Amino acid sequence: MTLKRTMTLLLAGAAVTLSASVAMAQTNLRVFVSSQHRPDVWRKAFDMYEAKNANVKVMIETGGNTSEQQAQYLNTVMTAKDSSLDIMILDVIRPAQYAAAGWTVPFNDVLGSDAASAMKRYLPAYAEANTVDGKVVALPAFADAMFLYYRKDLLEKHGIQPPQTWDELAAAAKKVADAEKDPNLQGLSFQGKAIEGAVCTFLLPYWSMGKQLVSDGKLSFDKEAAVKSLKLWKDFVDQGVAKKNIAEVATDDTRKEFQAGNVLFAVNWSYAWGQFQGAESAVKNKVGVVKLPAVQGGQPASCLGGWEWGVSAYSNNKTEAQKFVQYLSSPEISEFMAINAALLPQFPEVYTDADVTKAVPWFANAKPVVETAKARPVTPRYNEVSEIIRTTVNGVLAGQSTPEEGATQMEGRLRRVLR
Amino acid sequence: MATASETTLVTTHNESGTKWWTRFLDPSERTLAVLLLMPAALLLTLIIVYPVCRLIWTSFQNLSLTSGVPATFAGLENYTLVLEDPVFWETTWNTVLITLITVPGALLVGLALALMANLPFNVKWPVRLSLLIPWALPLSFAGLIFAWFFHSEYGVVNDVLRRLGIEGVIWFNSANWAFAAICLTIIWKTSSFMALIILAGLQTIPRSLYEAADVDGAGRLRQFFEITLPLLKPAIVVALIFRTITALQTFDIPFTMTRGGPGTSTSTLAMYIHQNTVDFLDLGYGSALAVVMFALSMGVTAVYLRMIRAKG
Numbered sequence: 001m002t003l004k005r006t007m008t009l010l011l012a013g014a015a016v017t018l019s020a021s022v023a024m025a026q027t028n029l030r031v032f033v034s035s036q037h038r039p040d041v042w043r044k045a046f047d048m049y050e051a052k053n054a055n056v057k058v059m060i061e062t063g064g065n066t067s068e069q070q071a072q073y074l075n076t077v078m079t080a081k082d083s084s085l086d087i088m089i090l091d092v093i094r095p096a097q098y099a100a101a102g103w104t105v106p107f108n109d110v111l112g113s114d115a116a117s118a119m120k121r122y123l124p125a126y127a128e129a130n131t132v133d134g135k136v137v138a139l140p141a142f143a144d145a146m147f148l149y150y151r152k153d154l155l156e157k158h159g160i161q162p163p164q165t166w167d168e169l170a171a172a173a174k175k176v177a178d179a180e181k182d183p184n185l186q187g188l189s190f191q192g193k194a195i196e197g198a199v200c201t202f203l204l205p206y207w208s209m210g211k212q213l214v215s216d217g218k219l220s221f222d223k224e225a226a227v228k229s230l231k232l233w234k235d236f237v238d239q240g241v242a243k244k245n246i247a248e249v250a251t252d253d254t255r256k257e258f259q260a261g262n263v264l265f266a267v268n269w270s271y272a273w274g275q276f277q278g279a280e281s282a283v284k285n286k287v288g289v290v291k292l293p294a295v296q297g298g299q300p301a302s303c304l305g306g307w308e309w310g311v312s313a314y315s316n317n318k319t320e321a322q323k324f325v326q327y328l329s330s331p332e333i334s335e336f337m338a339i340n341a342a343l344l345p346q347f348p349e350v351y352t353d354a355d356v357t358k359a360v361p362w363f364a365n366a367k368p369v370v371e372t373a374k375a376r377p378v379t380p381r382y383n384e385v386s387e388i389i390r391t392t393v394n395g396v397l398a399g400q401s402t403p404e405e406g407a408t409q410m411e412g413r414l415r416r417v418l419r
Numbered sequence: 420m421a422t423a424s425e426t427t428l429v430t431t432h433n434e435s436g437t438k439w440w441t442r443f444l445d446p447s448e449r450t451l452a453v454l455l456l457m458p459a460a461l462l463l464t465l466i467i468v469y470p471v472c473r474l475i476w477t478s479f480q481n482l483s484l485t486s487g488v489p490a491t492f493a494g495l496e497n498y499t500l501v502l503e504d505p506v507f508w509e510t511t512w513n514t515v516l517i518t519l520i521t522v523p524g525a526l527l528v529g530l531a532l533a534l535m536a537n538l539p540f541n542v543k544w545p546v547r548l549s550l551l552i553p554w555a556l557p558l559s560f561a562g563l564i565f566a567w568f569f570h571s572e573y574g575v576v577n578d579v580l581r582r583l584g585i586e587g588v589i590w591f592n593s594a595n596w597a598f599a600a601i602c603l604t605i606i607w608k609t610s611s612f613m614a615l616i617i618l619a620g621l622q623t624i625p626r627s628l629y630e631a632a633d634v635d636g637a638g639r640l641r642q643f644f645e646i647t648l649p650l651l652k653p654a655i656v657v658a659l660i661f662r663t664i665t666a667l668q669t670f671d672i673p674f675t676m677t678r679g680g681p682g683t684s685t686s687t688l689a690m691y692i693h694q695n696t697v698d699f700l701d702l703g704y705g706s707a708l709a710v711v712m713f714a715l716s717m718g719v720t721a722v723y724l725r726m727i728r729a730k731g
Contacts, residue, residue: 068698075697079484100487101700194680245571245589247681380485383698395682398592 027320028057032088034070035062036271037142037307041341045333049324056320066250067091067196071383078103078312086315087325089141091196092129092306092375093382099137100380104310106135110322121331125304125375126346132378137310139329140346142337144305145366145373146200149258149266149276152288154180162290164300166205166232169265169293173241176264187241189254190233190267194394197251199376199386200303201267202393205229207301207374208294213385214377219418221411230396230403232295237397247398259283267292269305270366274342289362291369304373306346338363344370381417388413471713478706485700497707506683507708510691511715517602517673517687518666524606525662526655529613534647536614537621550618554611562675565604566591569676591677594684601673601685608672609665613658620654621647660723667716688712 031046033039039062046058064070071094077085078101090098098104111118115136119127126140148169150162158176163169173187191197203213206229211222236242243249251268255275258266261282266272276287294300309325311318327333334345339359344366345351351367377385388410396406446454478497482490501507536546553561568575569590577587590596624647632642670689673679679686686694692712696705 072697075700079700097485097700101484102487194678194682245592247592248571248589380487381699383485383700387694387698391680391682394680395684398594398681400594400681400684 026055026057027317028059029086029317029321029324030059030061030084032061032063032070032074032085034067034089034091034307035065037089037343038337038341041337044340045328045336048336049327056324058324061085065252067093078314081314083312083314083316085312086317086321088310088312090138090308090310092126092144092304092308093196093378093386095130095138095308095310096132096378097380097382098310099132099135103313104137105313105315105318105322106137107139107311107322107325108134108136110319110326111136122346123348123371125371125373126306126308129304129306129375129378130308138308139325141307141309141329142334142343143346143370144270144307144344145302145370146204146267146269146292146305147273147289147302147366147369148292149268149272150288150290151264151283151286153286154264155288162288163265163293165296166293167296170236170239170241173264174239177240184262186243186257186263188236188265188267189249189257189263190236190242190246191249191251191254192233192242192246192394192397193248193250193253194390195250196386196390198390198393201233202226202229202389203303203374203376204267204292204301205232205295205298208298210298213414214379214418217379217418219414221414223407223411226407226410227403228295230393230406233393234396234403247394270342270344273362289365300372302369302373304370304375306344377418379418384417385414388417474706474709474713477702478710480703480706482703482706483699483701490703493703497704498711500704501707501711506686506691507688507711509683510686510688513598513684513686514667514669514688516598517605517669518663520602521605521609522659522662522666524602525610525613526659528606528610529658530617530655532610532614533617533621536618550611550614552611553608554615556608558608558671559675561604561608562672565600565607565672566676569600592681594681597677597681597685601676604672604676605666605669609662613662616658616661617651617654620651624650656723656727660720663719663723664716667712667719688715 031042033042039060043060046060050056050058064073071091074085074088074090078098095104099106108115116131116134119131119136122140123143126143130136130138130140148162154176155162155172158179160172160175163172169188177185177187191201206213206222206225209222209225209228211225212220214220233242233246237244237246254263254266254268255272257263258268258272259276259281273287273289275281276283278284291300292302309328311321311325315321329346331345331347331350334347334350335353335356337343338345338350338353338356342360344363345356348367348371350356351363357364376382379385392401392406392410395401396403401409442450443454479493479495480490481493481496532550536543536550540546567573569577571577571587571589571592574590576590580587588596590600628646628650629642632646637645668689669687670693673685673687674690674693677685679690688708689712692705692708695701695708699705
């Protein structure tokens with residue numbers, strides 16, 4: 001009996017050892033993909049790579065549904081020096097921070113001697129966001145920017161052109177509200193909850209006045225512009241253009257309420273377009289999208305979004321992972337994702353590609369918006385900058401502090417972080 | 420017989436002084452005690468003593484993962500920064516306020532629930548089950564559920580108010596209402612824990628005391644204050660200690676309900692520590708904050724322990 005059992009164990013042990021050595025020849029890559037960016041379509045792109053590279057198996061890990069939640073998860077994995085993740089998708093604001101923490105591997109070696117010219121293929125903003133002190137710390141996955149969505153049917157009905165300025169928007173919203181007399185119809189929806197989106201809420205009018213938050217790594221805070229920006233949003237609430245509880249509204253709330261037909265104008269990212277055209281949408285074929293309005297006498301400004309592929313410094317398969325990321329960050333995959341997932345391309349030429357313009361015609365108009373979109377401050381301490389701005393915006397919109405008080409607090413706290 | 424001969428054998432070895440380990444075969448009471456305590460002590464060292472020492476050590480360092488520079492010794496710098504930090508004072512005040520409101524609140528509600536559950540119903544399980552459910556629910560679930568309840572447009576609270584003809588408030592738009600919503604949620608969530616401990620205490624009070632009081636002509640109210648409450652004291656103190664310490668560490672419910680908003684008006688000290696370490700990756704500063712919170716909890720525990728000892 002015992003002999004038999006020993007033999008069985010030995011055989012089992014041998015089998016395990018054998019299968020392990022088979023697995024040695026194969027590389028398993030584990031990739032973190034944000035759940036809001038169509039992991040199902042990314043999976044198809046991964047399958048295409050596996051088909052060409054028999055020795056590589058790619059597994060998807062996904063979770064969280066906001067940029068903050070995903071960052072919290074990845075921060076935990078990285079501080080634990082966990083080797084189980086090889087590749088992770090990062091919000092455009094994070095590569096600089098991850099590089100400073102030593103959590104990602106630079107691509108300079110695999111990009112060849114002239115990494116800078118390799119990065120020139122991308123839209124300039126993405127080349128910049130992924131390069132820290134000459135090191136390419138991540139490669140762009142896709143682009144994004146904020147747009148103004150509007151109800152084409154309602155504007156046409158009341159003979160209104162899409163607004164060029166925020167004042168025009170307020171006037172248009174009032175005109176439609178007076179005529180429609182629909183208590184459920186909001187004039188404008190934007191992000192007032194203390195989330196990452198509220199940082200862009202603050203920056204849109206601020207940038208539109210030609211001001212910068214950070215110049216040459218130093219804080220260049222313009223208090224007057226900050227007060228005006230906070231006041232612009234607060235006035236929308238006070239005048240009834242935006243709803244009273246706007247301080248509760250997150251990005252996807254804006255999307256859902258617009259999709260339900262309860263919003264005239266909405267500030268949102270490009271992902272909302274696909275959802276508005278979906279089967280469950282009450283506003284299918286009634287939606288227009290244009291660049292965001294400007295402040296009176298200013299230039300229109302949009303917030304640069306987009307996500308990047310980074311390779312973990314704790315990965316055991318860095319070389320294979322970098323090769324895979326180079327494939328993911330190629331014009332072919334960019335085109336594939338534009339057509340199948342409506343993700344904006346990070347390469348300028350993909351916007352005008354015939355197949356892309358056929359699948360997503362509005363991308364042709366999106367290109368100038370993405371090209372002129374401004375990047376949020378690139379700093380390793382971005383999380384602190386973000387927290388200061390979004391809690392202030394949230395507090396002002398909730399009426400906890402006046403725009404003047406908010407701007408003063410913001411300046412004081414930002415000075416401590418960005419000395 | 421066998422044991423006796425083994426003992427002799429061991430003793431012989433010991434006398435010859437060769438095998439040191441043989442004394443573990445027949446340990447003295449003292450050695451046995453040390454041996455039996457060893458696993459627990461090792462485990463505690465590993466999961467409590469080591470991390471606490473490491474935390475204190477980190478709190479004296481400039482260690483921020485976003486700075487890109489290695490850690491340097493900072494002395495008391497982090498602690499000076501803590502004392503000068505207005506957000507630290509705000510979050511500490513919020514934490515203390517939550518403790519002062521929710522601990523007595525949960526005690527009163529819990530006591531009432533326990534007395535109700537102890538009534539001589541024929542069927543006891545529905546009452547006891549409804550006591551257990553809030554206790555068994557994870558804190559963050561409770562927070563998320565109540566965040567929906569208090570949502571100004573889609574929430575059930577404002578809906579009920581509207582049906583009663585009262586204009587609801589935008590709960591999370593005002594520091595005071597948001598704070599009230601959080602406190603109500605915490606009281607709902609924690610009073611069942613209080614009730615469970617008090618119920619256990621109630622069941623240890625002998626019936627005969629009440630029967631004797633009936634004979635002596637004491638009313639129900641008198642019975643409650645003269646018999647029930649004094650005999651419940653040990654159970655109440657235990658419940659208070661547990662609840663106060665967890666109240667000082669309040670994190671999940673405000674985190675899931677308001678994320679500390681509007682502004683930072685409902686943020687707690689534990690949330691601020693989490694923000695500095697996990698979000699800002701400033702481990703030195705975060706550790707200093709955690710040491711301060713640790714000291715605060717230790718202080719409160721010491722006060723309670725002294726109270727118990729004085730009673731004993």
